[in-house]
Amino acid sequence: MLVGLQNVTFEFGARVIVEDATWHIQPNERIGLIGFNGTGKSTLLKVLVGQYAPSAGTVERGRETTIGYLHQDLLSFDTNESILQVALSAFEKVLQLEKEIEALGHELEKTGDEKTLIAYTDKLHELELLGGYNIQHKTEEVLQGLGFSNADLNRPYKEFSGGWRMRVLLAKMILAQPDLLLLDEPTNHLDLPSIEWLEKYLQHYQGAVVIVSHDKYFLNRMVTKIVELYQRQLHFYNGNYEFYEKEKAVRIEMQQKAYENQQDYIRQNERLVERFRAKASKAAMAQSIMKKLDKLDRIEDVTVERPDLRINFRVDKVPGRVIVELDQLSKAFGDNVILKNAKAEIDRGDKIALIGANGKGKSTLLRIIADVESFSGNRKWGHNVDESFYAQHQLEALHLNNSILEEMRGCGSQMTDLELRALLGCFLFSGDDTDKKIKILSGGEKARVALAKTIVSRANFLMLDEPTNHLDMHSVDLLIGALNKYEGTLILVSHDRHFIARTANKIWEIVDGEIKEFKGPYDEWVAWNERMKKNRDTKKTEEGPSKIKPEEKPVVAPAPPQAANIPINKELKKELQRQQKLFQQTEEALNKNKALLQQLEKDLANPDLYSDKDRFVKTEQAYKAAVAENQQLEKKYEEVFTKLMQLEEQQ
Incomplete structure (x- = not known):
């Protein structure tokens, strides 16, 4: 065991955070x-690392256990050192050794003493064993993985914003390789490429990792155990987040049934007591029943801490087919070219996720679309477009002396106070919170108010910049549900892959100053990108290393042929059309089969099924057949897709 809680109760003021909790963290666990x-x-x-002492119970730590703890309070640290120097300070022992070796070297030059030579040689050997010759390379690799360029490495730490500083401190922490990493919202300050890099790094990390995160996608890929803090108790689930969701639903159902059965038992016995209490001959029996009820270990009713309120968007008017046309767009900040003669179109019904690394211009493009950023080129609104733009800087438009409820009333939504309070509950403002003045809210709370205002705006086109940043998982799911029902058009920027995967039907990416569009959801875009990378790698291997230029950059999307005089290969075109049709049919069959699989899994999770043997056997056989069919269809999907890519390249 690395660290553990033994019957710990912790009270923060009058509030109990956790009660009689026992939790032991083992080596190499992913929690x-x-x-x-x-x-x-x-x-x-903070209780685990010893910053807070428990009210009762004990916190146990192994004598040699080292802990790395990443949290928001670290941002108070400041220094004139470069970010490379800050990250290198993780190797404290190696740096101390280097100083000792340098001092011994100077002494050896002066004296040539044999004892000094032996000490010098021993220290060099120790440095080699500690991997001291590789620390610079390793540190640069980690910083680059977290999104820093080579030019950034020697810039002073104090020049960077809070989000980038947090990346430096994360790099320092993982380079120190403690036995246990405690990471509090590590993905909050990362873009998609950096999150994916961190996932891969932590999957091979030689130590235990505990992660607090609202990023379901990240948790699903990273952890093998979920610990839920719920109603002052710790609840353990041996699986990833997806497993937790299914298992918790089963546990809640079982607890509810157990509670109802116990309530029936209590009511029956209370009726007996009432009947027997008046009769002297039965009084002893009544007393016995009452004692038995008093000793009963009561099962709690299942209470949902946050009710499943519905967020509903309302759209006043229907726009034309085209929402926004972008043509010959160009935008640069000094030498940093964001867009160069870019062209794109947003159509009615599009739900677009604008993704990519930080600094590529996602938020800039969103502001251009919203007409709040200068640019050269043309952007044109379509007919009847009623837009609403949510971004962090929109917080300045809030009226500081209004209460939250008053701010919501001024949106012209025609919702009642009861409806507005229900909506605000989804954004973590409950009860008297809605009467708080805007001026006393934190930055995160103001952002949630601004997002709630966007939702009730009745707009038919939404532009959302990082809308999930200050929401918990439950609220994110409510927002996903609302956006899926939303009849309007939207474009969003987010690093939450679960949110993107569940809301977007198109992906936009800025590549070499152009807007590349992928018509399909995020998961298909990821699979397509992986296939393209695989095809490029295969092609490069076949061509041989001599034909690959070092400066060659991977192409994100295959470019259409430019030459106008190339004769059309009719047979090739016919085969391409046939494969496209086959691909569409296979995709439809795969989606249909996946829906069947989900239904059968739901049936198999129903305890009532196992009371009917014939029905159970029939359902199980159908499930096995659907699994086999799914494997066949996925194989066929891969084959047809590869064939399609080959034909498109031949065109």
């Missing part, structure tokens, strides 16, 4: 610590 906002997840991490 996700989850819970609604405000339940005390970050506080529990």
Whole structure:
């Protein structure tokens, strides 16, 4: 065991965060610590590292256990050192050795003493064993993985914003390789490429990792155990987040049934007591029943901490087919060219996710579309477009002296106060919170108010910049549900892959100053990109190393042929059309089969099924057949897709 809680109770003022909790963290475990906002997840991490002492119970730590703890409070650290120097300070022992070796070297030059030579040689050997000759390369590799360029490495740490500083501190922490890493919202300050890099790095990390995160996608890929802080108790689930969701639903159902059965038992016995109490001959029996009920270990009713309120968008008017036309767009900040003669179109019904690394211009393009950023070129609104733009800087438009409820009333939504309070509950403002003045809210709370205002705006075109940044998982799911029902058009920027995968039907990416469009959801875009990379790697291998130029950059999307006089190969075109049709049919069959699989899995999770043997056998056989069919269809999908790519390249 590395660290453990033994019957720990912790109270923060009058509020109990956790009660009689026992939790032992073992070497190499990958744990996700989850819970609604405000339940005390970050506080529990502070108890684990010893920043807070428990009210009762003990916190146990191995004598040699080293702990790395990444949290928001670290941002108070400041220095004139370069980010490379800050990250290198993770290797404290190696740096100390280097100083000792340098001092011994100077002494050896002066004296030539044999004892000094032996000490010098021993220290060099120790440095080699500690990997001291590789620390610079390793540090640069980690910093680059987290999104820093070579030019950034020698820039002073104090020049960077909070998000980039947090990346430096994360790099330092993982380079130190503690036995246990405690990471509080590590993906909050990362873009998609950096999150993917961190995932791969942590999957091979030689130590235990505990992660507090609202990023379901990240948790699903990273953890093998979920610890939920719920109603002051710790609940353990041996699986990733997806497993937790299914298992929790089963546990809640079982607890509810057990509660109802116990309530029936209590009511029956209470009726007996009432009947027997008046009769002297039965009084002893009544007393016995009452004692038995008093000793009963009561099962709690299943209460949902946050009700499943529905967020509904309302659209006043239907726009034309085209929402926005972008043509010959160009935008640069000094030498940093964001867009160069870019062209794109947003059509009615599009739900676009604008993705890519930080600094590529996602938010800039969103502001250009919203007409709040200068640019050269043409952008043109379509007919009847009623737009609403949500971004962090929109917080300045909030009226500081209004209460939250008053701010919502001024949106012209025609919603009642009851409806507005229900909506605000989805954004973590409950009860008297809605009467708070805007001026006393934190940055995160103001952002949630601004997002709630966007939702009730009745717009038919939404532009959302990082809308999930200050929401917990439950609220993100509510927002996903609302956006899926939304009848309007939207474009969003987000690094939450679960959110993107569940909302977008198109992907936009800025590549070499152009807007590349992929017509399909995020998961298909990821699979397509992987196939393209695989095809490029295969092609490069076949061509041989001599034909690959070092400066060659991977092409994100295959470019259409430019030459106008190339004769059309009719047979090739016919075969391409046939494969496209086959691809569409296979995709439809695969989606249909996946829906069947989900239904059968739901049936198999129903305890009532196992009371009917014939029905159970029939359902199980159907499930096995659907799994086999799914494997065949996925294989066929891969084959047809590869064939299609080959034919498109031949055109």
